[in-house]
Amino acid sequence: MDLGIRGRRALVCAASRGLGLGCARALAEAGVDLVMNARGAAALEAAAQAIRDDFGVQVTAVAADITTPEGRAAVTAAADQVDILVTNAGGPPPGMWSDWSRDDFIRALDANMLTPIALMQWALPGMIDRRWGRVVNITSQSVKSPIPALGLSNSARAGLTGFVAGTSRQVAPQGVTINNLLPGIHATDRAIQLDRGVAQAEGITLAEAAARRAATIPVRRYGTAEEFGATCAFLCSVHAGFIVGQNISLDGGAFVGTI
Numbered sequence: 001m002d003l004g005i006r007g008r009r010a011l012v013c014a015a016s017r018g019l020g021l022g023c024a025r026a027l028a029e030a031g032v033d034l035v036m037n038a039r040g041a042a043a044l045e046a047a048a049q050a051i052r053d054d055f056g057v058q059v060t061a062v063a064a065d066i067t068t069p070e071g072r073a074a075v076t077a078a079a080d081q082v083d084i085l086v087t088n089a090g091g092p093p094p095g096m097w098s099d100w101s102r103d104d105f106i107r108a109l110d111a112n113m114l115t116p117i118a119l120m121q122w123a124l125p126g127m128i129d130r131r132w133g134r135v136v137n138i139t140s141q142s143v144k145s146p147i148p149a150l151g152l153s154n155s156a157r158a159g160l161t162g163f164v165a166g167t168s169r170q171v172a173p174q175g176v177t178i179n180n181l182l183p184g185i186h187a188t189d190r191a192i193q194l195d196r197g198v199a200q201a202e203g204i205t206l207a208e209a210a211a212r213r214a215a216t217i218p219v220r221r222y223g224t225a226e227e228f229g230a231t232c233a234f235l236c237s238v239h240a241g242f243i244v245g246q247n248i249s250l251d252g253g254a255f256v257g258t259i
Contacts, residue, residue, distance in 0.1 A: 008084055009033045009084070012086040016046075019225055022224075025051060026229030028054070029233070032057065033059070035061075035062060072115070086137075086236075087135070092107065092152035095149065105156075135178040136179055139183075141249060181250060183250050187225070191210070191213075194213075198213070218254065
């Protein structure tokens with residue numbers, strides 16, 4: 001399927017590995033020029049060069065911490081203006097409700113709620129002026145089914161979801177869509193981090209922890225960055241203009257619900 005976005009320009013955050021990289025590669029395959037951001041310069045440039053080699057699109061790599069004002073300033077200056085925005089940032093660490101201080105919550109909000117909101121406030125005016133734009137926020141399955149050990153993430157991502165619910169309806173008349181992708185467990189560094197925590201807590205191997213988690217997913221496996229990226233690219237396509245303000249689960253059927 002031709003996604004109809006060849007020649008568009010996208011900013012993809014946390015794009016050096018994992019789900020962000022999956023989204024960047026899928027957009028590049030559709031002919032989209034990229035601004036890629038991540039904190040680690042070496043991994044980011046390697047990922048960017050691989051995309052240039054594989055797909056022949058223009059790629060600007062900006063190594064910066066997108067969750068800081070200075071990092072956002074560097075990234076947005078390099079990006080100038082974009083037609084597509086994919087927000088993404090690593091989730092806060094797991095723990096117990098009794099472990100977290102106010103500062104822990106502020107850090108989680110900065111990374112997983114206020115940063116994507118700031119990026120949308122930067123990108124949306126230009127999209128509205130051009131009467132076309134796509135925003136995809138990578139959030140978490142915890143928005144629909146909270147994960148007890150991820151209270152910081154649950155809180156911050158729920159706040160972002162509320163912002164998107166209203167804002168997406170305000171910008172839709174101008175041809176701009178905003179949607180959220182809610183990943184379940186995918187084969188990424190984040191999954192390894194979570195499985196390692198379970199392994200250490202229960203005295204089992206990392207492989208056993210992963211197998212136990214996979215057994216709880218109806219498809220009996222972890223998702224891949226490639227299939228996640230393909231879904232992101234479709235939401236950014238010309239075919240997705242009637243999808244507005246949705247929270248789309250990519251979790252292998254893990255969330256049990258009729259709606």
